[in-house]
Amino acid sequence: MEGAGNGEQRKGLWTVEEDIILMDYVKVHGKGKWNRAAKFTGLKRDGKSCRLRWMNYLSPSVKRGVFSEEEDDLIIRLHKLLGNRWSLIAGRIPGRTDNQVKNHWNIHLSKQLGFKGKYKVSDSSSKFSKKPDASLNIKLSSNDRLIPSNKTEAELQNVLEGSHEKAKEITSTQEPILTSGFYDPYLYAPSLMELLDESLDFLWHDF
DNA sequence: AAATCACGCAACCGCAGTGAT
DNA sequence: TATCACTGCGGTTGCGTGATT
Incomplete structure (x- = not known):
């Protein structure tokens, strides 16, 4: 995984700031339209990356910790x-x-x-x-x-x-x-x- | 203390399916 | 009907970190 992207797209781990931006967006606009979310928020991430981050990490329904x-x-x-x-x-x-x-x-x-x-x-x-x-x-x-x-x-x-x-x-x-x-x-x-x-x-x- | 190894996890990639135009 | 954009899925990669040597 590379760090900050060369130019437009950022790759690699998400920063706290990016998480906050994405969470704020979802709070206001709801889930979906991830490509638009990426553009709207100015995040240098593609829609797929935004979706994945939300689904796998930011969504409040995601349970963390060890599997029982x-x-x-x-x-x-x-x-x-x-x-x-x-x-x-x-x-x-x-x-x-x-x-x-x-x-x-x-x-x-x-x-x-x-x-x-x-x-x-x-x-x-x-x-x-x-x-x-x-x-x-x-x-x-x-x-x-x-x-x-x-x-x-x-x-x-x-x-x-x-x-x-x-x-x-x-x-x-x-x-x-x-x-x-x-x-x-x-x-x-x-x-x-x-x-x-x-x-x-x-x-x-x-x- | 430094180097190496192994593990766990987050994230990326490519493809397929679906809906909108 | 065809095309395009978007979403979702499964496989894979590679970074971070703790354990071991």
Whole structure:
């Protein structure tokens, strides 16, 4: 990573001043239109960089700190089900971003589960070179998603959405508990994990 | 104390999908 | 319908820092 950019675009780590400018912009104009945000604020960053900074760091919904065992477990289960669909996995783990989940997987969980080093694409020409074991009856969608062959992508989404709704029901019937200013869903871990197991059973039935 | 190594994380890159014109 | 701008995603890179030699 280079420091201050040569000319127009700045790259590398964000400064506190840049963070404040971006936060102020979002406070007033809301999220989205990141290219416009970059121009409007005068930040020498492109829209993608602004978006990434907000999504992964500045957003108040981002939970920081170490991953709990429950989160690890959830990631492992969801990864088994979904493959490297980090955004989908992160979407089921409140407060965690796809980047966090991806990093955590590559650094900790892949080793823990005996993957050889962190996952690397062996052939740069192939974005998704890590194909599933052919002996497993897995099909790949147009996006190379891992989907049990007897389930459609829509079914998969429905089940996950259903789980999400159920999870909301479960959590809404219990007293919300804040940990360090963040709502900690894993205080409800038993119910949520049972729910996930149900979903996994459904998806992998006859698989 | 200095050099080296390994790890963790933030950020970049390229590509694909989607919506607006 | 075609084109373009924007957004989102996954893979990868490289910096910062603590541990080890």
